[in-house]
Amino acid sequence: MVKHLYIHVPFCHRICPYCSFYKHTFGDINQSELVESLLKELCYRKNEYDLAIETVYLGGGTPSALSHKNLERLLSGIGEIVKTDDLKEWGIEVNPSTFNYNKASMIKRQGVSRVSLGIQSWNQSTLKTLGRDHSPSDAKKSFEILKSCQFESLSIDLMFSIPGQSLADWEDDLKETIALRPQHISAYNLNYEEDTEFFDRLKKGEFFEDPEKDGDHFSLAMKELINAGYNHYETSNYALKGHQSKHNSSYWEGKDYLGVGPGAFSTVNRKRWRNVPDTKKYIDLLKSNTINMIETEKEIINDDSYRIERIALQLRTSSGLNLDYVKNNLEKVYELESDKLLYNYDNKLHLTEKGKMLADSVIAHLI
Ligand code: SF4
Structure with missing residues (x-):
């Protein structure tokens, strides 16, 4: 029985130079065609597997980059296919400046309980290094909108050990975040992943890895967040009581999960596969009802x-x-x-x- 569902929305307004996820700008891809393909795949999987979904997570990419109408169609479609009464958590990843109050309240109305806001830093110069297209004040405004919608859990995502970011800058980021009192904070060490612009710059010697800096930033996060009452329940994740991510915990515990969408991974009954990481191809295969062809990189997870x-x-x-x-x-x-x-x-x-x-x-x- 599969209890955990991930939906991948690969669209981003701009590509961050450190990001290794499957994502792209909208280009000439029709948003609503992707949304209908995602729902079609979900229906197909529902017939194929015994689903008793307890947690749903929409990640990407940037799911909130979808237009209001397309995101509403996607969320309501998921709600119709998955019995949302039994859900213990329904999460979505959003980025600052990709939603207004109307879009956020629609997300809440559709049943989403948890929102992760990708702020990364409150420092304009750090945001510039990361190639993010929002400012600290955009991030603050977006957080306030989400807060006013009264989601059960709000999470802020931060990054540390970024080129040019000092320990004092990181301390400011932590303090500014703690002052907002989100129920959950993720603090990720920047990784130089292959096939990213940051990795190329590392190889060229423009950036360098600094384990000492990583350790100092990590220790500071632990100290500040634990002192502020957050439970350090996973290396990169901190939560107030009762606000740990149930969806992510299912991955860490090795539970089966179904991933829907281009580039999404699934693991069911020790069988793992990745949906084709090519949005156009994904849509075409679903249109032509050759859904079995979307599975790539298949493997069996042995003991x-x-x-x-x-x-x-x-x-x-x-x-x-x-x-x-x-x-x-x-x-x-x-x-x-x-x-x-x-x-x-x-x-x-x-x-x-x-x-x-x-x-x-x-x-x-x-x-
Ligand atoms: S917004 Fe997120 S998913 Fe999109 S490119 Fe940046 S880090 Fe990657």
């Missing part, structure tokens, strides 16, 4: 791959990693425990504060 994923994802959460997943590597566990990077509580392994700063390396030792 070892599943175990590795559990270690990589669950160890980063405050729920910890079941000791069973590392039972063949206990010597390494004892070593990491004696180095004060891990501790065992109730047969679950957890990262210490020091371990959280070195999470990638701790995980690499356990795999």
